[in-house]
Amino acid sequence: MEKSGGSRAAVDDEVHGTPVLSRDQAEGYVAMVCFKHGPPRLHGVELEWTLHHEDDPARAVELTDLARALGPHAPTTVDPHSPHLPLPAGSLVTVEPGGQVEISSAPTPSVAFLLEAAATDAAALGELLAPHGLRRGEHGLDPHRAPRRILRTPRYDAMEDFFAAIGPHGPRMMCSTASLQVCVDLGEGAEAVHRWDAVHALGPVLTALFGNSAVMAGSDTGWASARLRSTLATAPPATFAPVRCADPVAQYTRMALDAPLLCVRRAQGPWTAPPGLSFAGWVAEPHRVGREPTTADLDYHLSTLFPPVRPHGYLEVRYLDAQAGDGWVTPVALLTALLSRGTTVERVLEATEETADRWLSAARVGLADPALTRAAAAVVELAVSALAGLDLPGAVAEEVARQLQERIDDATSRRCSA
Template structure:
């Protein structure tokens, strides 16, 4: 338990706090991305990562979760670098007022990171799951040890998500108070369609899974009270507060190395006296960080359902999402267009673009998004390239008849695994 922050003695206080910190209203001006990659040895992707080897490769950018004495410098263009429990690397962009500058900064830092790893004989994997190794933790921290132990009785998805998965996250402002519910709805309704279009994780640990996005299947199965989609309602803040407070504690910070939480105790139970001493707002912030739904409000909307893409192909789904959320008219059209597929998360993860109903909705969504790319202020060449790749994706969507190994590139061509 933290002694920092205001003590929470009633559920209504916690609900109000969640609403105030997770839904910050205003004009939608800023955006960001978070890019994750599985890391492999170039000569043998089945070899385990050695923590010392990875730290030597990352040098002064090494996160303190791997080396507590590291200076943990940002990458040269300013993006912070973090690590996931299995050694996956993650670039988190700083907020940007436009997509063009964001792409420039993140691309520069991505290429710098790839260069550092290359010098150490390491490469960024092209898929959103580790296709070569069974999941195993590289980072030894109280948080990740407690998470692994908590997830283990539920099944194998927890350790797979923690140690073998890589996602693409797109972060968008909540928007004006009057638009927030529509933007919340659109971000969720787009989920199955975007998953189907950009699924990129068919294999795990040397074997096909039979799923187009086995990564999303894994995330949804980790621990449903904290990983299933948040209900879409006209009051997103209330829905999210209920979701957070009814989720069991995953970690309980305390002195020493064991952060295991008592089984089945929710944050609401803690407020109600289930644990000694009331929680604080700092405890609630930490609890929120252990929620993994497809869309997570963090003061902005963190859209988490996309598979990592190969190389620089992340720009295509990111641009499509930004374009579809750019104005209220398009947002409303998205909500309507996606209604037939709104709850088909598992079908999207399993079948991808081969499901005819999902493919039909996806083509409608692409028809909305493709013309909007030109309004994002991208350099003409970049906008033309994204538009062309989305157009090819639209033409290809629905043609396949069975789940095949998915690709990271948005144009549907087979990936060659090259790093850029």
């Protein structure tokens, strides 16, 4: 969910960065830091898992369990004295509020290297956990336990209070969900707009293809991706997918500045934000917080927004459920293949035109939606053709293609027998 829990030690002073004195200044800053144009070259992946005791998956995992298992790889939110060493292939381990573990790869232009490095570090993480009787979950939502926060930081205290006032989905998102996140470059010029549109238009289709979070705390939710349902409902409308438009930069910037503050960093006292105050409101009425906001405050605010695709200078695709075992390889290869060429991106937009706004249907029924099945079949056909343009070993590309076609065939078979 986020690389730092926001410890007090990180806030030496309440004032950081350049003061933000106007909305125009804030808008320009968001556009600059979130939408960095450049040739699409690099890829990254973030793999997240719920964590369970091998002998009793429903038993709570404690922070001390994590500290022992992760050792020198533990983040400082788990062990303040940890050196937080990277795993063998360079990924850093982070821990989410409910004890979910995540590894984040370094960006690379090679998809083959990305998959190999992430697989190496995922295996290394498993080897750290196993001697302590811990294992990683296989779903995008904890199927055994209700949400329970074990990581205590000022950031998460404030966020939990904010989300709880809206409903149950925020605490679930914080403490019970696990996602697969794919990071890709934005691109440049008109290409950047098309890639932005394409990664969003693919959301319902890929949610339907890879939904993996139907059970929560022992009960069937009736949703193919109850994780995405909770994420979308965490803090609407900031957690909704944007409507396609000609100027997504201005659209996202407006959303970010008008979104309520989830927390305000302080050297002393809780990080609770004034109720209903947006970042734009803080700029206009700094007395409500007691000081002017800064660019560092704006950076932090941007890290508390959870849309399906989050721009970080690159695009962080956040709508995929965690997959069992090495099942994450297929959606990562699929998405990178679909974005590998401008012509393929254009065809993606055509294939998903009917389904680009079917987020809730995808989360609820997945490929039982006939329109999503049709779009998924077209997208898979595009991806299988595009795999040849990646630097993947032949056996990996063939296995990805096989798994994708198997999902389409299974969906078609279920529809025919219904």
